[in-house]
Structure formats: structure tokens, C-alpha cells
Amino acid sequence: MRLWSRELWQLAGLAFTGLVVGWLTGAGGWGLALGLGVYLALHLKRLHALHHWLTRHPHDEPPAAKGVWGELFDRLYKYQKGQRLTQQRLRATLKRIQESSEAMSDSVVMLDRRGDLEWWNSAAERMLGLxxxxxxGQHITNLLRDPRFIGYFNARDYREPLTLPSPIDERRILQFQITLYGDDERLLMARDITRLHRLEQMRRDFVANVSHELRTPLTVLSGYLETYRDFLEQSGEERLTSRFARGLAQMQEQTTRMQNLVNDLLLLSRLEIDQRGEDTSPVAVDQLLETVRRDAESLSSGQQKFAVELDSSQRLLGSEQELRSAVSNLVFNAVRYAGEECHITLRWRPWGKGACLEVEDDGEGIDPVHIPRLTERFYRVDKGRSAxxxxxxxxxxxxxxxxxRHDAHLEIxxxxxxxxxxxCIFPAARLAAANDDHNEAQRA
Incomplete structure (x- = not known):
């Protein structure tokens, strides 16, 4: 307020002086105009000094001035100084981020909201050829043209990473992960997993080869055990039969168990090697569930009760053999672990835009701590009981x-x-109306 009071007193003083000069010369109006003109000229001079300082020497000390203009110069100088310090800190922070990104062995690529390239580290140049x-400024899909990456980028579902060969070296396997941040911008990271991929491939090949090699000797053992058992039963010597019958029975039981293990390992290896199922034949889910129910009743020997509920008439597009294997494993697990006299329900019903196949029991249940690991190989909740x-x-x-392989996922x-x-939740793309296969047969 005191600054503005001084400005008003200055304006009043110049106006009064102009009036006095005008009164003495007989032109009071011109004198007042002269006083106001002097006041305006002073402000124009200070405004010119401000413009000259801001445009030509913004980093120098501000021009000397008094009153409101002096206060304005001081505040602008402090503001500019604060902005320069903030910019310096931001540059230093950005430089540290870039240096740390350059030190990373993983590729880091920053994309704007349209998907155009803004910045990347040197690892991205080596892995992606940028x-x-x-x-x-180029769009990322102009450089990474694999249809799988384009679909992954446009789907905007980045919960799981994507594994693809490098666009400049197919021998190098990369794992891509996209993260959304800021104003719908994206951060793309690519990691070289070639070594892990080779180790995983070696593991798969080893399991498949060993399982295949074990198949023949197990078949031979099983055949000879059955022959010896039949011979003992026909020999009529009770003492000899009782002496070896128990051992032969246990050997047959363990051989059968090993054969089942080998068959499961071979099936799992085949599924891992080819994760995209090419069979898209319509599968009658009602017949599939009924077949599995009958097999489960035979395994249960009447200790559990089974029911099939069909709330959808749609069919599944896929491999009937693989789907039967999946459903059978779920139902047989319920038979083994749910407990006696429990109810097991096989259900096919709509789920969102797709459909789901459920296996539910009212048995002993599972502790939630085990659920994330249930789909791991050889993981057992109760090792003694499971064996x-x-x-x-x-x-x-x-x-x-x-x-x-059927674009579906499992929830427990x-x-x-x-x-x-x-x-088991299946997307709408894996469903077909009940009469689709009938119409195709008629057209054929």
C-alpha cells in the first residue's frame, strides 16, 4: 500500500507542478497535460528498461528503479532465479535418469500417447535396431512389425509380457513389457532372455527325450510282469504263488504309475512346444461332460455323487481330445482329493461375452496359500496323501x-x-452355435 501511495503522491505532485506552470504561463490545461505526460514518460522509460532486460540480458542484475517498478524488477529477478534453479535440478535429475538407463542391459523406450518414439537408451539400439x-518421432509399430507385437500394443492389456525374436536378429529372444504412465504415455522395456529360452528348450527336450526313452522299457516290464503273474496263477503252487504274488502286484502298480507319469510328461511336452492349437472343430460340450462323468463314476466306485448342469447350448472350438484331457484331470482330482460322499458338479454356462466350464465339489477344500502354485509341475498340497x-x-x-492353447485361462x-x-473361462471367439457344424455338414 505504501508503494501505491508513493505513486499517487508522485502523480499528484507532477500534476500540481504542471498546473502551477500552466497558471503562470496562462495555459493551465496544457500545464496539467505536461505534468501527466512527464509521469507517462517515466513509466514508458521503465517499461522499456524491463523489456530490454527480459529480452537481451535476462541473467544479469535487473535495472535500478524505485517504487512499484523497483519492487516489480526484484520479484521478477527472484522468480527467474528460482526457475533457473528448478530447471537445473530437473536437468540434473533427467541426466541421472538417462545415465542410469544407459547403464541398464535392458532396452528402455519412451513413447508418447500416440505411440511415437520419444527417447531410448543404447541397449534399444543394439536389441531393436533403433x-x-x-x-x-516414428510410430513403434512401423519399426516392430510383428503381428503379435502389433496386437499386443493395440490390445492395451499389458499384464503379461510378450516373448518375440529380435527384429534385427532372430537368434536373440526378447521379452517385451509395456507400462502405461503419465498422460496415457507408454514405457516399453525389452529384456534379452535368449539364455533362459535355450535352457527352457533344453529342459523340454530333455524331459521329452527321457520320457520317450522310458516308454519302451516300461512297456517291456509291464508285459513280463503280467506274464509272470499269469504263470504263478496257473502253476497251482499256493506257497510259491503267495510268496511272489504280493511283490509282483506292487511291481505292476508302480510300473503302471510310471507309465502314467511318462504319458503325462509326453503330453505336457507336446503342449508346451506347440502353444497354439490349430484344431478348431466344434466340440459338443454336453457329450464331453457326460463321457467324463461316466469315467469319474467308474473311478469313484460309488463313493461320490456326480451331476452335469448345462446352461448353454454353445459349442467349443478346439481339440476334443485335449479338452477331454483337461476336464478329466479336474474331475479326477476332485474324485481323489475332495473326500468320500461329496458332490461333484460339472457345469457349462455363459460367462460375460464368453462361456466357462466349471468343476465344483463340496469336499475338504484347499488352503488359499496353495492356489497360486497349483498349476506348477509336481506341486502337491499334501505330499504324503497325494502320493x-x-x-x-x-x-x-x-x-x-x-x-x-484354447485362448482360455483357469480360475480357482x-x-x-x-x-x-x-x-475354465473361454473367450467368445472360441464359441460356436449348436447348429453351426450341422450347417457346415449340409453345405458340404
Missing amino acids: QAAHDR ATGGTGLGLAIVKHVLL DSRPGEGALFR
């Missing part, structure tokens, strides 16, 4: 890979003492 002179049931520990792993909901629900 060039600063040509690629800045006694004769399971291979690969059933849910097979279910997981069968569903992956269970609590101890409250039963268990295994839900």
Missing part, C-alpha cells in the same frame, strides 16, 4: 497348457472345508 537420426492316490502331479499343469476358488471350484 537409430536416432531416422527413427525419432498315496497315485496322481502324477502334472494334471493341473496339463490343464493350464490346454487352456492356453477354494477354502478349507468349503469345497473347491475350478473355472
Whole structure:
């Protein structure tokens, strides 16, 4: 307020002086105009000094002035100084981020909201072949043209990474992960997993080869054991028969168990190697569930009750053999682990835009702590009890890979003492109307 009072007193003083000069010269109006003109000229001079300082010497000390203009110069100088310090800190922070990104072995690519390239580190140049002179401002899909990456980028569902060969070296395997941040911008990271991919391939080949090599000797052992057992039963020597019968029975039981394990390993290896199912034949789910129910009743020997609920008439597009294997594993697990006198329900019903196939029981249930690991190979909730049931520990792993080949996924909901629900969710693209295959047969 005191600054403005001084300005008003200055204006009044110049106006009064102009009036006095005008009165003495007989032109009072011109004198007042002269005083106001002097006041305006002073302000124009200070405004010119401000413009000259801001445009030509913004980093120098501000011009000397008094009153409101002096206060304005001081505040602008402090503001500019604060802005320069903030910019310096931001530049230093950005430089540290860029230096740390350059030190990373993983590719880091920053994309704007349209998907255009803004910045990337040197690892991205080595892995993806990006060039600063040509690629800045280009859309990412113009450089990474694999249809799988384009679909992954446009789907905007980045919960799971995408594994693809490098666009400049097909021998190098990269894992892509996109993260949304800021104003719908994207951060693309690519990691070289060639070594892990080769190790995983070696593991798959080893399991497949060993399983295949074990198949023949196990078949031979099983055949000879059956021959010896028949010979002992026909020999009529009770003492000899009783002496060897128990051992032969245990040997046959363990041989059968090993054969089941080898068959499951071979099936799992095949599913892992080819994760995209090419069979898209319409599968009658009602007939499939009825077949599995009959097999489960034979395995249960009347200890459990079974029901089939069909709330959808749609059919599944896929491999009937693989789908039967997945559903059988879920139902047989319920038979083995749910407990006696429980109810097991096989259900086919709509789920969102797609449909789901459920296997539910009211048995002993599963502790939620085990659920995230249930689909791992050989993982057992109760190792002693699971081994006694004769399971291979690969059933849910097979279910997981069968569903992956059918663009589906598995959800598990269970609590101890409250039963268990295994839900296989299929997208709408994997469904067909009940009469589609009939119409195709008529056209053929």
C-alpha cells in the first residue's frame, strides 16, 4: 500500500507542478497535460528498461528503479532465479535418469500417447535396431512389425509380457513389457532372455527325450510282469504263488504309475512346444461332460455323487481330445482329493461375452496359500496323501497348457472345508452355435 501511495503522491505532485506552470504561463490545461505526460514518460522509460532486460540480458542484475517498478524488477529477478534453479535440478535429475538407463542391459523406450518414439537408451539400439537420426518421432509399430507385437500394443492389456525374436536378429529372444504412465504415455522395456529360452528348450527336450526313452522299457516290464503273474496263477503252487504274488502286484502298480507319469510328461511336452492349437472343430460340450462323468463314476466306485448342469447350448472350438484331457484331470482330482460322499458338479454356462466350464465339489477344500502354485509341475498340497492316490502331479499343469492353447485361462476358488471350484473361462471367439457344424455338414 505504501508503494501505491508513493505513486499517487508522485502523480499528484507532477500534476500540481504542471498546473502551477500552466497558471503562470496562462495555459493551465496544457500545464496539467505536461505534468501527466512527464509521469507517462517515466513509466514508458521503465517499461522499456524491463523489456530490454527480459529480452537481451535476462541473467544479469535487473535495472535500478524505485517504487512499484523497483519492487516489480526484484520479484521478477527472484522468480527467474528460482526457475533457473528448478530447471537445473530437473536437468540434473533427467541426466541421472538417462545415465542410469544407459547403464541398464535392458532396452528402455519412451513413447508418447500416440505411440511415437520419444527417447531410448543404447541397449534399444543394439536389441531393436533403433537409430536416432531416422527413427525419432516414428510410430513403434512401423519399426516392430510383428503381428503379435502389433496386437499386443493395440490390445492395451499389458499384464503379461510378450516373448518375440529380435527384429534385427532372430537368434536373440526378447521379452517385451509395456507400462502405461503419465498422460496415457507408454514405457516399453525389452529384456534379452535368449539364455533362459535355450535352457527352457533344453529342459523340454530333455524331459521329452527321457520320457520317450522310458516308454519302451516300461512297456517291456509291464508285459513280463503280467506274464509272470499269469504263470504263478496257473502253476497251482499256493506257497510259491503267495510268496511272489504280493511283490509282483506292487511291481505292476508302480510300473503302471510310471507309465502314467511318462504319458503325462509326453503330453505336457507336446503342449508346451506347440502353444497354439490349430484344431478348431466344434466340440459338443454336453457329450464331453457326460463321457467324463461316466469315467469319474467308474473311478469313484460309488463313493461320490456326480451331476452335469448345462446352461448353454454353445459349442467349443478346439481339440476334443485335449479338452477331454483337461476336464478329466479336474474331475479326477476332485474324485481323489475332495473326500468320500461329496458332490461333484460339472457345469457349462455363459460367462460375460464368453462361456466357462466349471468343476465344483463340496469336499475338504484347499488352503488359499496353495492356489497360486497349483498349476506348477509336481506341486502337491499334501505330499504324503497325494502320493498315496497315485496322481502324477502334472494334471493341473496339463490343464493350464490346454487352456492356453484354447485362448482360455483357469480360475480357482477354494477354502478349507468349503469345497473347491475350478473355472475354465473361454473367450467368445472360441464359441460356436449348436447348429453351426450341422450347417457346415449340409453345405458340404
